[in-house]
Amino acid sequence: MIVVxxxxxxxxxxxxxxLWGRGLRVRALVGSGRPxxxxxxxxxxxxxxxxxxPAAVEPLLTGADALYLIWPNFDPGETAGATALLAAARRAGVGRVVYHSVLRPQARSMPHHAAKDRVEExxxxxxxxxxxxxxxxxxxxLDGQLAEAADTGVLRSPWGLEQAQSLVDLRDVADAAATLLTEDGLDGGTFEAVGPEPLTAPRIAELAGARLGREVRAVDVVPDGPVPPPQEYAAxxxxxxxxxxxxxxFTGxxxxxxxxxxxxxxxxxxxLSALDVSGELR
Structure with a gap:
């Protein structure tokens, strides 16, 4: 059994x-009891x-072959919470832990990256x-912007128009996670999951336009006002x-x-070819 x-x-x-695609049994831990x-x-x-x-989580880890540890995004408690779950996994005898971190966690300019760096430590x-x-x-x-781009011909970029990102498909990330959870010979390894091309916002707009059959232009969404205070952690x-x-x-x-x-x-x-114009997988 693998716990996620x-x-x-x-x-x-x-x-x-x-993991389901590989025929593996999974225990999925969620934050609420809704269906x-x-x-x-x-x-x-x-x-x-x-x-x-962690006292509530630990019994759910007992007998697990592996744990895929994801902490909710932009949560100020990640370092302490994930570290406590690692201790619970050790006590429960989990055979293998894969931690979902981020590219360049050492970048101290981004606090949520630094939190993951401390968990890696x-x-x-x-x-x-x-x-x-x-x-x-x-x-x-960016999937949520596809329908808007189809209607307006605009793709909004909060990271400007000049610098690139090596965007990675989540399905590839999940397949890599499944490999790390199931294959031997990878212990103690840190593995980057990076897309195959550095993409500026104008290039992303060009590719979106080709998918939609219309011109799409990238627009720089310049931040308004000062950086929110640390107390507003996610923002x-x-x-x-x-x-x-x-x-x-953000490339690699x-x-x-x-x-x-x-x-x-x-x-x-x-x-993009796998999406309909609303941004949903076909």
């Missing part, structure tokens, strides 16, 4: 689907639990067999993240992901 935390989110759901038909349709054992309560002292996956920004993050982190992207971009090499997948990662054009 934060399975109600996009990343967790994609990982559950990738999760998208997970039960994948034969997942769906359990509602508070990840900040805790892995060394955690007494577990571990691997780390470090994804770039998802191509899927604070999101603003600093886009400020970092605006100044430096696809070679590690290609090795994990055994094939080239999907291009952004291939990602």
């Amino acid at each position: 935390t934060a399975a109600g989110g996009a990343t967790g759901g994609a990982v559950v689907r990738a 999760r038909p998208e997970l039960t349709a994948l034969s997942a054992d769906v359990v509602a639990v508070d990840l900040t309560d 805790a892995l060394d002292a955690g007494g577990l067999r571990w691997r780390v996956l470090q994804p770039c920004a998802y191509a899927d993050n 604070h982190c999101a603003r600093l993240m886009f400020d970092h992207y605006r100044a430096h971009g 090499s696809p070679r590690v992901l290609e090795a994990l997948l055994g094939r080239p990662p999907r291009t952004f054009a291939q990602h």
Whole structure:
């Protein structure tokens, strides 16, 4: 059995689907008791639990072959919470832990990256067999803009028009996660999951236009006002993240992901080809 935390989110759901595709039994931990038909349709054992309560999570880890540890995005409690779950996994005898981190967690200009860096540091002292996956920004993050671009011919970019991102398809991230959860010989490894091409916002708009059959132009959405205070953690982190992207971009090499997948990662054009014009997978 493999346990996936934060399975109600996009990343967790994609990982559950990738594991289901390999015929593996999955326990999907979610944050509330509402129905999760998208997970039960994948034969997942769906359990509602508070990840900040390691005593409640620990019994759900007992007997697990592996744990895919995702912490909810932009949560100020990630370092302490994820570290506590690593200790719970060790006590429960989990055979293998894969931590869902981020590309360049050492970038201290982005606090939510730094939080993941500290969790990675805790892995060394955690007494577990571990691997780390470090994804770039998802191509899927722009799916919601496809319908708007079809209507208005505009793609909004909060990271400006000059710097690039190596956007990665979430399905590729999930397939890489499944490899790390199931294959031997990868312990102690840190693996980047990066898309195959650096893309500026104008290039993304060009590709979206080709998919939609109309001209699409990228528009720079310049931040309005000062950076939100740290007490508004999610807004604070999101603003600093886009400020970092605006100044430096967010790119990397696809070679590690290609090795994990055994094939080239999907291009952004291939990602778009799988969507309808509303941004949903066909």
